[in-house]
Amino acid sequence: MEANVNPLAVILVYFDSKGDRLLYRYPYQTLGQTEVASEEQRKSRKRNPFAVAHMDDLLQAPTQVQGQLQGFADEVLLALFAVKPQLCNQKFELKLNDVRFVSHPTLIPYKEQRAGAVANPSSTTAAAKKQEMLINIVFALHAQASYSIVKCYHELSKRLGLALKFEEQRCGYLTEQMAQMARTYDEQQQQPLERTLELIAERCSLAQALRSIFHDLCTTGLLSTSLNDNLTLCFCLPAKAHQLHKKGSTVDPETIDRCLRALKPYHGMLLLVDFAELLDCVPPTGARMLWQLVDSYNPLISLQSMASNADLSIEHVYKLVSHLVYWAKATIIYPLCETNVYVIAPDAPLHTKSHLVEKFSARFAGMSLFEVISDFSLPTSIGHLTTPLQQPARQGILAQMVIWMLQHHLLMQLHTYVQFMPSEDEFGDSASCSNQLRGAASDDEDADEDEREHDPGGSMLSMSSQPLPVPTVSIGGHRRDVSEDQSSVASDNIVVQPSSSHKSNFSITASMSTDNCDSLDSMEDEQKLKELLHVFGEADRAAIRRIPASANVDDLSLLVKLYQMGYFKSEHHLEEIMYFENLRRSQLLQLLDKFRDVLIIYETEDPAIASMYNTK
Numbered sequence: 170m171e172a173n174v175n176p177l178a179v180i181l182v183y184f185d186s187k188g189d190r191l192l193y194r195y196p197y198q199t200l201g202q203t204e205v206a207s208e209e210q211r212k213s214r215k216r217n218p219f220a221v222a223h224m225d226d227l228l229q230a231p232t233q234v235q236g237q238l239q240g241f242a243d244e245v246l247l248a249l250f251a252v253k254p255q256l257c258n259q260k261f262e263l264k265l266n267d268v269r270f271v272s273h274p275t276l277i278p279y280k281e282q283r284a285g286a287v288a289n290p291s292s293t294t295a296a297a298k299k300q301e302m303l304i305n306i307v308f309a310l311h312a313q314a315s316y317s318i319v320k321c322y323h324e325l326s327k328r329l330g331l332a333l334k335f336e337e338q339r340c341g342y343l344t345e346q347m348a349q350m351a352r353t354y355d356e357q358q359q360q361p362l363e364r365t366l367e368l369i370a371e372r373c374s375l376a377q378a379l380r381s382i383f384h385d386l387c388t389t390g391l392l393s394t395s396l397n398d399n400l401t402l403c404f405c406l407p408a409k410a411h412q413l414h415k416k417g418s419t420v421d422p423e424t425i426d427r428c429l430r431a432l433k434p435y436h437g438m439l440l441l442v443d444f445a446e447l448l449d450c451v452p453p454t455g456a457r458m459l460w461q462l463v464d465s466y467n468p469l470i471s472l473q474s475m476a477s478n479a480d481l482s483i484e485h486v487y488k489l490v491s492h493l494v495y496w497a498k499a500t501i502i503y504p505l506c507e508t509n510v511y512v513i514a515p516d517a518p519l520h521t522k523s524h525l526v527e528k529f530s531a532r533f534a535g536m537s538l539f540e541v542i543s544d545f546s547l548p549t550s551i552g553h554l555t556t557p558l559q560q561p562a563r564q565g566i567l568a569q570m571v572i573w574m575l576q577h578h579l580l581m582q583l584h585t586y587v588q589f590m591p592s593e594d595e596f597g598d599s600a601s602c603s604n605q606l607r608g609a610a611s612d613d614e615d616a617d618e619d620e621r622e623h624d625p626g627g628s629m630l631s632m633s634s635q636p637l638p639v640p641t642v643s644i645g646g647h648r649r650d651v652s653e654d655q656s657s658v659a660s661d662n663i664v665v666q667p668s669s670s671h672k673s674n675f676s677i678t679a680s681m682s683t684d685n686c687d688s689l690d691s692m693e694d695e696q697k698l699k700e701l702l703h704v705f706g707e708a709d710r711a712a713i714r715r716i717p718a719s720a721n722v723d724d725l726s727l728l729v730k731l732y733q734m735g736y737f738k739s740e741h742h743l744e745e746i747m748y749f750e751n752l753r754r755s756q757l758l759q760l761l762d763k764f765r766d767v768l769i770i771y772e773t774e775d776p777a778i779a780s781m782y783n784t785k
Contacts, residue, residue: 177309178238185302189251275330317421410497431777434473437504450496507552584742591712718763
């Protein structure tokens with residue numbers, strides 16, 4: 170797959186009123202002996218010089234050998250790519266045998282067209298034709314190249330045409346380069362074609378730029394080419410560039426777009442290269458804003474925080490981060506914190522001869538990659554690997570090692586997702602089996618449920634599937650008994666009796682008033698509970714009513730709110746729910762624990778982010 174990304178050749182075709190010429194191609198390979206003989210036989214034939222090559226000759230000729238374009242004479246390529254004006258300024262694609270040619274032919278007016286008007290109005294059409302030239306920069310690709318790769322090369326050809334058009338209208342750059350190439354051809358008619366092309370590359374900066382572009386596409390997929398020492402052309406071939414960080418992966422622009430569309434303010438950014446390498450991906454005009462973002466960069470904070478620190482809008486931060494991700498300079502993460510859960514990536518290159526082993530030891534002296542990463546054989550949070558007694562320096566080193574392993578795609582983060590799945594009556598058997606699998610301490614859980622029913626402020630059960638145990642919630646530093654609560658309430662209702670003669674009547678009146686208020690409150694709560702439960706189906710209501718927490722208006726209101734927002738469909742992880750609903754992690758975990766009979770939680774990677782690095 171990697172070979173299909175690289176171009177086979179780049180070809181420059183020029184056409185104006187004086188005729189057409191193939192002025193440059195790179196690389197140029199000498200034809201083999203058999204091809205030379207057939208070429209001589211072809212030249213010995215007496216044919217119309219204006220006739221194009223016969224299609225049978227093209228179909229029988231070999232087109233590529235070991236990733237290089239061969240078997241096409243220059244006049245054949247010229248006949249194919251000197252297109253008519255009707256085909257200009259649009260995509261041109263041609264598949265011939267096992268080679269696919271793609272370009273964007275561009276019509277470019279001469280600089281003289283802008284200098285003055287045409288002297289004779291009657292010859293406007295003829296003068297316009299003379300003052301236009303066609304430039305066609307063609308990339309030869311493997312026929313098996315994917316649609317995304319072909320689209321990228323077409324975009325590059327289009328950008329080159331627009332850049333040359335700008336320079337031609339600014340200073341006549343293209344006219345001067347074409348004339349220099351034509352003169353070199355005329356001077357070197359008796360020399361081998363390879364020597365002529367080498368001499369063109371020495372004399373013409375445009376040929377040098379095309380040669381540099383070809384090499385950059387084959388090595389890194391990242392271009393930062395200067396045309397005429399004035400215009401900088403920046404371009405990225407994602408399918409090639411992302412292989413620098415994860416060999417063998419093929420990331421197409423559509424996959425990156427899906428990831429970037431899922432970008433949220435709570436996400437973070439992780440740089441994959443040094444700061445010095447960031448300027449290669451932006452033109453000089455965008456460098457200032459990029460450095461504003463880099464100055465506030467921190468993998469421990471969110472994009473929203475970085476935008477605030479850099480005094481940039483979140484929209485500008487999105488654009489800058491998206492650009493860095495597209496250019497394989499950064500990746501999207503969730504900001505590092507103690508509750509983040511990581512596990513070894515399934516395709517991590519962890520073998521004894523991996524170059525990452527020595528690279529890790531060089532970065533962290535005295536540390537073994539296998540020893541460190543073994544802690545993440547099972548999903549583990551950073552908080553579980555640290556203790557309060559550890560020195561801060563040790564915790565900082567652990568964070569740096571996690572960052573290093575994320576940069577080299579050795580770890581992936583797992584998020585907790587929630588699915589609403591009530592136990593319906595007709596599935597009673599399966600529900601009972603599910604309840605039996607919840608844990609070995611079912612009796613203890615039932616006892617704690619009874620306690621929570623009378624003591625909403627009591628401590629909460631911690632779930633084994635959560636990143637970290639839920640902190641114990643207490644009131645006043647200790648757990649209060651039901652009798653204590655009742656006695657405290659009773660003591661609050663004690664009033665001073667005015668006299669012995671009115672003692673009985675006053676007590677009865679106060680008691681009746683309190684009972685009426687409690688009755689009204691209970692009726693209002695009951696009515697509100699019914700309204701909240703009305704959003705569920707009949708079977709779902711029955712399952713929820715069996716849960717003690719459903720009698721609490723606040724708990725049920727939060728459950729219904731999250732349910733109606735669609736958070737319980739396994740599509741939103743806890744961090745996203747916390748951000749958009751302004752909830753603390755402890756609040757959300759307590760709710761999930763109280764309604765664990767109808768809410769199923771599981772941990773998996775974020776599909777939008779993981780899709781970039783799970784492609785082959």
